[in-house]
Amino acid sequence: MLLFWGQEMLQLYNDAFRPILTDRHPTALGMPARLFWTDVWHVVGEQLETVLRDGKDCLYENALVPTLRNGVLTDSYFDYSYSPVYGTNGTVAGVLTICRDVTSNVTAVRERSAMRDTVRLRQEETERANTALAESERRLRALVNASSYSTFSTSPDWSKMRQFAGKSSTNREWMQEYVYPDDQPSVLRNIEDAIRTKNNLEVEHRVRRADGSLGWTLTRAVPLIDPKGEVTEWFGTASDVTDRKGGDESRFRLAAIVESADDAIISKDLNGIVKTWNQGAFQMFGYTADEMIGQPLLRLIPKDLRYEEDEILRKLRAGQRIDHYETIRMRKNGETLEVSVTISPIRNEVGEVIGASKIARDISDRRRIERLLVQSEKLAATGRMAAAIAHEINNPLESLMNLIFLARQNSPVDAKAHRYLLTAEEELERVSHIARQTLGYYRDTGAPTEAYLHDLIENVLTVYASKFLTSEVAIDVRFNDLQKIVVSKGEMLQVFSNLIANAVDAMRQGGTLSISTRNIIGSGGNGIQIVIRDNGTGISRDHMPMVFEPFFTTKGNLGTGIGLWVSKQLVETRGGQISIASNTEKGKSGTAVTVFIPFAIPPSRPIAERE
Numbered sequence: 001m002l003l004f005w006g007q008e009m010l011q012l013y014n015d016a017f018r019p020i021l022t023d024r025h026p027t028a029l030g031m032p033a034r035l036f037w038t039d040v041w042h043v044v045g046e047q048l049e050t051v052l053r054d055g056k057d058c059l060y061e062n063a064l065v066p067t068l069r070n071g072v073l074t075d076s077y078f079d080y081s082y083s084p085v086y087g088t089n090g091t092v093a094g095v096l097t098i099c100r101d102v103t104s105n106v107t108a109v110r111e112r113s114a115m116r117d118t119v120r121l122r123q124e125e126t127e128r129a130n131t132a133l134a135e136s137e138r139r140l141r142a143l144v145n146a147s148s149y150s151t152f153s154t155s156p157d158w159s160k161m162r163q164f165a166g167k168s169s170t171n172r173e174w175m176q177e178y179v180y181p182d183d184q185p186s187v188l189r190n191i192e193d194a195i196r197t198k199n200n201l202e203v204e205h206r207v208r209r210a211d212g213s214l215g216w217t218l219t220r221a222v223p224l225i226d227p228k229g230e231v232t233e234w235f236g237t238a239s240d241v242t243d244r245k246g247g248d249e250s251r252f253r254l255a256a257i258v259e260s261a262d263d264a265i266i267s268k269d270l271n272g273i274v275k276t277w278n279q280g281a282f283q284m285f286g287y288t289a290d291e292m293i294g295q296p297l298l299r300l301i302p303k304d305l306r307y308e309e310d311e312i313l314r315k316l317r318a319g320q321r322i323d324h325y326e327t328i329r330m331r332k333n334g335e336t337l338e339v340s341v342t343i344s345p346i347r348n349e350v351g352e353v354i355g356a357s358k359i360a361r362d363i364s365d366r367r368r369i370e371r372l373l374v375q376s377e378k379l380a381a382t383g384r385m386a387a388a389i390a391h392e393i394n395n396p397l398e399s400l401m402n403l404i405f406l407a408r409q410n411s412p413v414d415a416k417a418h419r420y421l422l423t424a425e426e427e428l429e430r431v432s433h434i435a436r437q438t439l440g441y442y443r444d445t446g447a448p449t450e451a452y453l454h455d456l457i458e459n460v461l462t463v464y465a466s467k468f469l470t471s472e473v474a475i476d477v478r479f480n481d482l483q484k485i486v487v488s489k490g491e492m493l494q495v496f497s498n499l500i501a502n503a504v505d506a507m508r509q510g511g512t513l514s515i516s517t518r519n520i521i522g523s524g525g526n527g528i529q530i531v532i533r534d535n536g537t538g539i540s541r542d543h544m545p546m547v548f549e550p551f552f553t554t555k556g557n558l559g560t561g562i563g564l565w566v567s568k569q570l571v572e573t574r575g576g577q578i579s580i581a582s583n584t585e586k587g588k589s590g591t592a593v594t595v596f597i598p599f600a601i602p603p604s605r606p607i608a609e610r611e
Contacts, residue, residue, distance in 0.1 A: 003085070004048060005094040009033035020101060022069045039068045047082060048095055055084040055092045062106055077106040154221070154234040158191050180206035180214065187219075198223050198231055204241065215242040264339075264360040267346065270317060272297045272309055275355065284339075284362055286332030297358075300329045302336060316345050316356045326363065338364045397432045401425060427463060430490055448486050453528055453597070454479035454517050456489060460496045461515075464504065472510030481517040481528045485599055491570045492597075498563035499532045499593050505555060506536025506591060520596070527576070527598035534591055538584035547580055571595055575602035 003012040011031055018025045028036050037044060043065055047058060059081045067076040080099030087093030154161045161174045179187050183205040194201040201221040209215045221236030258265045264281035268274050274297055277289040285300055292299070298306055305328060315322060322343040329339050339360045346355040408421040454477075461468075461475060468475060503513050514533040520526070539547060539554065546552045550565040571578045575598050582591040 002097040002099065003094055004033050004097065005085075007052075009048065009052075009095070011036060017099075020067070020099070023071070024068070039073060040065050051082045051084055051095045052092050055086075057084070058082040062102060075103075076101065077103045150238040152236055152238065154236070156223075156231045156233065157195065158234065178207060180208060182206070194221070194223070195231070198225065198229075201234070201236070215240060216244075217241065264358075266297070266358045266360070267355055268297055268358065269355045270313060270353065272313060281360070284331075284337070284360065285329070291332075302328055302330050312343060312356075316343065317353060319345050319347075319353050321345065329360065337362055338367045397428060401428050401432070404428065423462065426459075430493055448488050448601075450484040450486050451489055451492075452484055453481050453487070453492065453530060456492050457496050457500075457515060457517070457530070460493060460500055463497070464500060467504055468513070471504055471507065473504055473507055474510075474512045476512055476514045478514075478516040480519070482519055483528070483599070485528055485597060486601060487574065487597065491574070495567045495570050495595065496530075496532075498567045499595075502563060503532055503534035503536065503591070503593075506534050506538075508536070511535045522596075525598045525600055527596055527600075530595040530597070532593045532595075536590060538589040538591055539580070539582040540584055544580070544582065548578075571597070573602075574598075575600065 001014045002017050004010070005012060009032055011028055011033055013021075013029070021028050024036075033048065034041060034045070043063075047060075050056070051058060061079045062077050063080065065076055065078050066073050068074075069076075078099050079102050080097055083096045083098075084092040085094040085096050152161055175184055175188070187203055187205050190201060190203040193199075200223070201219070204216060204218050206214050207217045217238050218241045219236060219238045221234045223231040224233045224235060226232050258278050261278065261280045262283070264284045265276075265278045266274060266281055267276040274292045274295055277287070277292045281292070282288055287299075298309055301309055308327060312322060322341070324340050324342055326338065326340050328336050330336050340363045341358055341360045343356050343358045345353045346357055348354050404421055404425045408418060408425065411418040411421060457477070457479075461477075467473075500513070500515075507513070512535055514531075516531045516533075518529055520529045543552075543554055548564050548568045550562055552565075568578050577594075577596045579594050580591060581594075583589055
């Protein structure tokens with residue numbers, strides 16, 4: 001019993017109420033209800049205030065009142081009533097509460113109800129399981145009857161076999177009747193292993209068919225084990241896999257052909273992801289199968305050609321085939337190669353395109369030969385053109401040289417005009433020599449002589465002096481070739497003239513032309529190195545591989561495209577080397593041409609007898 005007195009609802013209770021308070025007695029005695037019952041005030045507060053206000057009795061049964069007991073808030077159930085207690089003035093002065101803890105009763109009732117529900121659910125589950133089992137058995141019987149599999153059961157030691165079709169054999173007669181003799185030992189070993197380990201059996205073997213032909217069967221069996229762990233029976237199926245084995249052999253042969261092919265044979269899905277990768281692909285591109293399978297094929301395509309893959313995938317999705325498409329692909333080491341690819345769509349059993357097979361063939365050698373043939377045609381055309389040029393310009397050149405000779409004879413030897421005429425006569429002689437030479441297609445009968453290369457370079461600089469002035473090109477020379485070298489002066493003048501003219505043309509806004517010579521000692525022999533450097537616009541990386549090809553020029557209509565080609569022929573004929581380095585980066589642009597002429601004359605092709 002509990003009494004709440006006054007508007008503050010001070011608490012007074014008897015000893016029977018103390019068990020409900022547990023460890024909170026005697027703290028609760030005399031405390032305001034609102035301060036003490038904070039944990040349940042949301043449940044009982046409004047009820048108490050209603051009794052104080054209205055003076056009406058209230059009764060609650062099996063009410064849930066969460067109660068703090070021994071420091072833990074627990075779900076508790078109570079039967080309790082509120083009755084108003086009146087004061088001397090006839091107003092409600094307090095509330096008398098009579099309560100009884102019925103938590104154990106409510107819990108027991110609920111547990112019994114839950115147990116009944118559990119029993120009911122289990123009964124329903126059992127009924128459903130029995131129904132499902134019956135249906136499963138019906139379907140299994142139908143499946144066995146309709147299946148192409150042969151089903152059987154055997155005794156635990158496989159000595160007796162019963163086929164569900166009705167035929168039975170005992171004492172291992174089934175082995176002699178059913179299994180091909182050559183395969184019987186391996187089948188028997190597999191059975192013995194399965195009996196010993198009580199594991200599933202799976203074995204492929206040959207059988208003699210009713211028509212006398214050999215076929216392949218896949219036999220599977222599972223052990224039925226009792227509660228004691230002993231095998232009571234084996235249940236199995238035998239299926240005809242002759243067609244699959246034949247298909248497997250065909251696939252194995254095809255796989256062996258694909259794996260041994262020199263061409264790269266690749267398959268991919270419609271997102272361009274590699275699915276298969278043969279040994280030929282590894283040899284061609286340098287990536288192993290582990291590195292490429294599951295990766296996008298874009299890894300092989302240069303960035304500037306990746307648009308091709310989108311177009312290829314578009315055609316594949318439309319079911320189109322791509323034959324002998326020639327393009328560029330990239331190896332693992334970054335090198336590029338020319339390939340011819342044939343791409344065919346792969347379809348599933350309903351005809352839908354699900355991927356593609358690609359055969360790539362390296363045609364780099366073939367294309368290189370084609371380019372050599374084209375270059376040979378260009379060279380032949382050059383020879384024909386050169387012969388015509390020589391025929392057409394030799395006569396007027398002879399007239400010009402005669403006139404200059406006469407003018408030089410009639411001018412004072414110490415006059416500046418006499419020196420200019422002498423230089424002009426030498427240059428015209430060089431032009432005549434070039435015309436007669438017809439771009440390297442004749443026998444040069446001029447004997448080589450010893451000369452300082454810097455003297456020849458200075459001769460060329462004198463000829464181009466006016467061009468340097470008008471082009472605002474400064475000259476920086478550093479000559480350190482301390483030894484004469486045996487060369488054809490006309491050829492070397494032609495080489496230096498071509499290189500210097502190209503350098504000046506590259507510096508359209510002016511600049512500095514640097515020329516250096518020095519004796520060097522190298523593993524390839526001793527000789528003289530000449531470096532001609534400009535700070536012009538430079539040559540792009542794409543053009544660098546073609547600068548020595550005939551008729552290739554970056555000058556548009558201003559260039560013939562044969563200057564560097566001729567220079568390379570002349571230098572290499574002399575046994576020398578020529579190379580170019582260039583940069584187009586703003587602020588660092590320019591080109592450097594390095595020429596090396598060995599002191600030794602090539603023994604295989606004397607200069608005076610070369611073609």
